[in-house]
Structure formats: structure tokens, C-alpha cells
Amino acid sequence: MAKEITSRKENYSQWYNDIVNKAGLAENSSVRGCMVIKPYGYAIWEKMQSALDKMFKDTGHENAYFPLFIPKSFFSKEASHVEGFAKECAVVTHYRLKTSEDGKGVIVDEDAKLEEELIVRPTSEAIIWDTYRNWIQSYRDLPLLINQWANVVRWEMRTRLFLRTTEFLWQEGHTAHETREEALKEAELILNIYADFAEKWMAMPVLKGLKSPNERFAGAVETFCIEALMQDGKALQAGTSHFLGQNFARAFDVKYLTRENKLEYVWATSWGVSTRLVGALIMAHSDDNGLVLPPKLAPIQVVIVPIYKKEEQLEAISQKAHAIMEQLKGRNISVKFDDRDTYKPGFKFAEWEMKGVPVRLVIGPRDLENGTVEVARRDTLEKEVLKMENIDEKIEHLLERIQDNIFQKAFSFRDENTFSVDTWDEFKDKIEKGGFVWAHWDGTSETEQTIKDETKATIRLIPLQRDGDTGKCIYSGKPSEGRVVFAKAY
């Protein structure tokens, strides 16, 4: 039929595109590389936002908003930061248009050239640290714990809906602290929040770790990350939390008076997750029938489809449906009654399946007679007929089981696709097939780069605790302090 999607086996990236398209999450816009996030996709992002926002606030962070534009000179104050982002910055050079000579269009007014060009933020460290200089004077102003929800622009060469777009939405936290230890603790706190969010809300298991110098954020001393495994065996960086040391404080001259009345540079962190998480969510759970959403992030958790022949039947069913809706809303379950009479039930089943609604209730004449309702779950596609009594409680439990089940499924998948190897041949073989590959590495950038050139695999993370499992680097044979996780990545 027209609505069918490509199978994962046939063409994984086409499958992904089909889901984004047919579930109505997003579409390409007229602007190259930029997407339009459609209402259903945006609703998922809003659910993510509200959960994360609460977690940030519960740990003492406040929201603020900084400008979209960054003066070029600010941007260049931190050397490695510029180097990392310079290649992908959009630059504003003029502030006015005028009608063209032939009167048919508009052109840039060359007389309206900006004295100093503005960079469209690829991230906000520069403008924020320039501001923090004025906000921070003494240890009493610390810690400064700020987050902002914003859009950023990185001029990417190749884009994919949600996973990599020129403009994307994210949150970026920027904190300032008295001590190195405190800043490190903050970076790890956020890392744990990200991991918790991924596992408890997105039902997506993640590994936590440290980035190698090659993969580290431009301007950071350490980058912590969470990494998830997608169904095609590729890794996806789902969130990063950076310990910035005093790099930005030095670059922007942000000093504070210590308790001992001495001037010191402050210690910093920054951290972010983006709309890329929506892409991760899709690739973590969905199947060949469409999107599969974890109940906790599903904009619609339960859909009710009526089956009827005559108008009177619909009326009786509507009554039942509305009663159920009231009960479910009382338990904070979002529910939609799909009483459109322009589509047949079969069509609606397929459509809600495509959109990943976790639970579908079907009420028809038979159910009215028997006091039952048909309950179908999206994750397993199983159907059962339940008595109407305590239906709200049953559904609440079912949603919990679904949340749990899709996490377990993703967890087993990762488990089955995680390997530990000791030889170069084994390494190449496993990397080729996909998955996380634990292997010894000599700790040098050169080796990492060579491995990347030869296999396209990168070090996704270095585990936080290295358990003394020393060995020999799979590539160079030199000593290794412990295994690190390699994978091909998005």
C-alpha cells in the first residue's frame, strides 16, 4: 500500500527516512539542511524538554537566554574553540537589503556592511563567558548554574533529519565554579542526569565514559559522553558534558575573589543534548511497522478506535470511550479518541501503529455487549480482550510494562552486539559487522587516527573506571591501560 515503509533489512537509512516522514515527525524544508519539525515530532521534543528541564531545576539550575549572534572577535578568544568550529559557522555580514536595479527582487545593500561580522552561534560559550565576566566577582556569586534552551547553527556538509541538521534545537548548560573538583563533579552530575534520562525516559541503554582527545569538544579539558547503540550497529553520541577547566575563564578573563581574598580564574563546565535525541529514539526502538515510542515520551499514550455500523452504535461507544478517557486522564495518561468517520478502522490501526502510540483500545458492538475492550500494544503487537472493570489501572500497568519491555529489548540488543577482541583481525571483523567493540588501545591519537582511516571506527568512549585490565594495543601492540569502546558512529 501507499503508506508502507522500507524494511530495516532492505535499506536502513531509507527505513529511518520513511519513519520520520510517515509518522509525521519532520520534513526537509526549502532551506538546504534545515528541517521543519512537525507537530507530532515537536511534541516528542517537548516531552523530552520538560523531563530534562525538571531534572536540571531539581539540581539547582536556572534557565536564561543569550543572543543568537556572537561578535566574531569574542568567538576567537579561545584558540582551540575557534579551530573546532570555524569551518562550520554561518556569518552575518550585512544588516539591510534593497530592491535590485531591475526592480524584480532584493539584493544585499553593500552600504549596510557590519563593522564587525556576527557569527550565528554554533554553541554559546563565547557570548556566555563574555557575560559571566560581569556576573562573577566573588566566591559568593558561585556556583553559577545556568541552562538555556536554544537553536544553534552548524554548517554541515551532509545532513539527515534530526541526526544532523544545519540548524538544531538543544539545551546548553554553562556553569562556573570555585574549584576544579566542584566543576568536575558538576560535569559528572549532568552526565548522570543524561544517562538517567536516556534509560528511564527514552528506554535507551547508554554507556557513560570519557572522550579521547581526538573526539573531545573544542576548548574542553575533558568531555564526558553517553553513547547508545542503534539497530544498525552504529553508535550514536546522545549527550556530552564538558569539563572546561579554566580555559574559558582565562580567555574571557573571568576571575573571582576567593574566600582567602585572592583573585582566581573560575572553573567551568558546559553540557548539551539536542533534537538528535529524537533521531536516537527512532533508531533505538522502531520496527518495520513504524515508530515505537516509550510511553513516557509518547505524545499520545493511548488511542481509542471505535468500530461501528450505525450512528447509534457510535454514540454508545463514544459514551464508553469518554468514560475511559476521563479515568485515564485522572491517572495522567494522555489519550485520544479517534472518531473520524472518514477512515475505516483498519486504516486507523495502521496509522497509529506508524505513529508509535503505545496502546490502542478498540471498542465495538461486541465489546458493548460483553463489557470488554480490545487492548493492543505497539511494542509486541499483541492483542487481548479485557474486561472493562478497572481498565484505567490495567492500562497504567501495561504502559509501565511496555516502557520496561522496550528498554529490555534495546538492552539485549546492545548486549548481543557488544564484543571484546584481542587481535587486529578480530577487531576488523567485528567492526565491519557493527556494534560496540571493546579493545586495547595504546592511548595515542596517531593510533586512533590510523584505526579510523582503516576501519572507519572511532573510539566512542574510554570507561570512567578502568579496572586494571591492562594489555596490548590491538593495532600497535604497545602497552594499554585498559580497553576502550570502538564503533562506527553517526
Added chain:
RNA sequence: CGGGGUGUGGCGCAGUCCGGUUAGCGCGCUACGUUCGGGACGUAGAGGCCGGGAGUUCGAAUCUCCCCACCCCGACCA
């Protein structure tokens, strides 16, 4: 930036080689009726500067030249 490809109703395409009345098809859309426990059907409709410009010709979606845009594959990346 290299290499390949494609531009035709909202979407997916045919037609282009070999020029010829009114540019087709499927899906979707609108109205009405019949249907309704896994993607319904009938009837009647609406919807096109055939990517843009310049040529050749009695005549161009079709031939020639020049632009433009987008997609795929590589180098870069949350």
C-alpha cells in the same frame, strides 16, 4: 569542493531517444452515497507557466546553448 543523477498537479512517476491536436497514470484532495473487528468501494469533480532564460522550427515537456535548484556517493561533523 570532486564524481554521478534528477527536475512534469500536493506526493510518486510515465511521456523526452524519434518534435505534431486538449500532457497522462497511481496515490492523495473535494462532494454525495454505500461501507466499517487490520490499510473499503462507486459516481461526480478540483488541481499543470512540463525548474528558469535564450534559441532552432509552421509547431517544443521533447532538439541546441546558458543558468538555477535538489538528490545520491566521497572528504568534515552533535
